[in-house]
Amino acid sequence: MKKVAFKTLGCRLNQYETDALASQFQANDYELVSFDDPADVYVINSCTVTHQSDHKSRNFINQANKRNKDSVLVVTGCMANNAKEELENREEINYVVENDQKTSVFSLVEAHFKGEIIHPSKLNADLFSYGSTDKGFHTRSMIKIQDGCDNFCTFCIIPSVRGRAASRPIQDILTNIREVIAQGAKEIVITGVNIGRYEFEGYKFDDVVEQILDLDGEFRLRISSIEPDGFGNKFLSLLNHPKMTPHLHLCLQSGSEPILLQMRRMYTVKRFKEIVNKVRSINPNFNITTDIIIGFPNETEDDFSATCDAIKELNFGHVHTFKYSIRKGTRAERMPEQIDERIKTKRSEIIRNLSDKIKNNYRKSFIGKTQTILVEKTDGEIGSGYGEYYIPVQFSGVNIQKNKFYKVNITDMEDGSDPVLKGEMI
Template sequence: MRSSTVAFYTLGCKVNQGETDALAGLFKARQYQTVSFEERSDVYVINTCTVTQLSDRKSRQMIRRAQRRNPEAVVVVTGCYAQVSPEEVQAIEGVDIIIGTDQRQKIVELVEDYKKVGEQIHAVEDIRSVTLFEEFPAHADISKARASIKIQDGCNLFCTYCIIPYARGPVRSRPPESVIKEAKRLIQEGFRELVITGIHLGAYGTDLNVDLGDLVKKLCRLEGLHRLRIGSIEPQEFTPSLLEALTEPTICPHFHIPLQSGSDKILKSMGRRYNRQDFIDICTKIMSMLPDGAITTDIIVGFPGESEADFLQTEELCRTLQLAGVHVFPFSPRRGTKAATFPGQIDRKKKEERVQRIQEISRHLSYRYSQKFLGQRKEVLLEEKVDRHWTGHTDNYLKVFVPVGEDFLEDHTLRGSLQIIELKTVREDGSLEGVLSVL
């Protein structure tokens, strides 16, 4: 008798990616075999995103693709889009089970229930009433080079453009002892790098009266851990304790700090809790502590009321601070958020033009940052094969391509290993090529 198969498709952020890995572990524990989403499967799980209108549309497309691939399959829709717009999801032909962003530890039981009853299951709960962090074991495929630990969920900030508090509910933190236990297990499984993630990571511990900086220090000192990478942190949330933790030798010196706009007027309209100078101060502080560290950021262009002068302040700030890269997004009005009804909405063409201008700056910044490391030997975590190269990342998240001979190309033990690479050239996109210095 063959095992039942399950396929996953994930949209959105790294937290979603980690949650999909955990869901895969729940199915694996029940003897399901994971297959590619492109294959015919008995069960399809679409982990959705709702940050933009494009995310919603892409989620719907993947739901329909799963249904077409196998009309007999059980189609499960979970994640943020399912949480915020369950009625829309429910109306899509072929959707069998709808789960939001909580109680997902029940996903396999719900699939088994559906197989018996054959009636659509609606399991979306009021996320605003959830007060406890949902723990289900992280599952990290050893074929991946690094493992993520989700330590926090929810957000209390309610920025005027953001739907996430409505999709994820209030801040809930994972108890420190649970985080440490999970980290030890993943280290024992052979992972050299761990990534701590959360929807609003800097708010970790505010509901438990514990400190993120203290947790980071404890994780850094775990025996066998070579790298600890920290997810996105808001500018105002770098406490003295967290800043002190950043000097731990295990910490990866790459920090993603959302800016969103270089204009104080726009930041205030967005409902952000910092101003332009606050962002400059924290970046300057971190750069003085870790001169070779990388700081990347997020920018939203075309926010309602953003003038050309406001946008120029954003451009100037990105250049002046010499960031290592920028992720840029056009403002997308989300139903239910304040900014969706603000006057001064920017037309699509102008938003696209501003996206392109920031992308050009980002390419220049990434290239210039990478150039600093030419000729150096850096430790690279090898992750996957691309053509006749192994690729991976340095601790400061430089992407490196390493050409290798046929023997090493097929050496699967290289995945997840740390190798010393001499960096030789910078590619146009800011990634580097290097050669194995020690193998």
């Protein structure tokens, strides 16, 4: 029985694609092992959004090569598109597979072990034929509905490495979800690069969400990440559906209007705040998390202060902070007034401290309330997982089982930068 190991960097879409590939390998009698263990196949699903992402991807390539020099090493993901020539010139890498051919990684590896060496460029290009994720790494079942992006933000390399926007046929999405629900999935997470811009044969994003919510079965629906410009009134009306989780990752990037304009974002800070206020009018506790880029070219102290003020005002459940990283070929690469790394580091630390304080206060507000937890791990009479608001919870009870819903009374909270709520099963 051959062994396969995966390492995934970057976004939820990459996580979904790794889950699907891992399920395919296991369905064909491969044993899934940790990336730290010896394996016959190593698959690195890379990210290239920042310099740090590239650095991490290269480190994992080096680690895989040191563990087993006779293994097959496949590098796929966004770095495989962005640095293809560099990676193909590395002798330790057997195959460099671009994003639109990632679905064929298993057939490529199988052919290799049968003595047939296929160049990845000869593989079929297909963005959506990944199959089930029932044997993946996550209890939540991710479903890919869209890929690529047409926005071309000035800082972003994604349109170059993921391609132009493409949407999956709605009936394929619904069929896929019916399958995973039949296999026992309790939480569906829809994902893509820019899912709010979904469009297929007249169907828009909110139509997809509506039809998913109408499906039979005991499940709840979570949205992985959405851009503010893809947020419509119909979608807003669906947020109160009993199967919809009260959590959205809504990307702000900056609280400064001039910086958003230079980023070529398709919304204003004013519009973003209007969206948040509308969502919170439905549910005051609604968890809105976000991304912030620190140190974008020309970012002044006033721009940075505006971002801090926005974070305080909007009471985010979590802020994922990035230091701006120059990506070749983007408009921002050519902008003057690039910010010194020391300033970026200082501002990032301020944002992280501010975010931790707000996140802790937000999570504390759930003490004394009830959450519905989907269990991901068990340890004796202790279960852990996430509630509907996407907050980690650990609770005590009897006969706790994985992939089951439990009503939990929240009694306390751990200290730390990512505090876990504590509770007791009702």
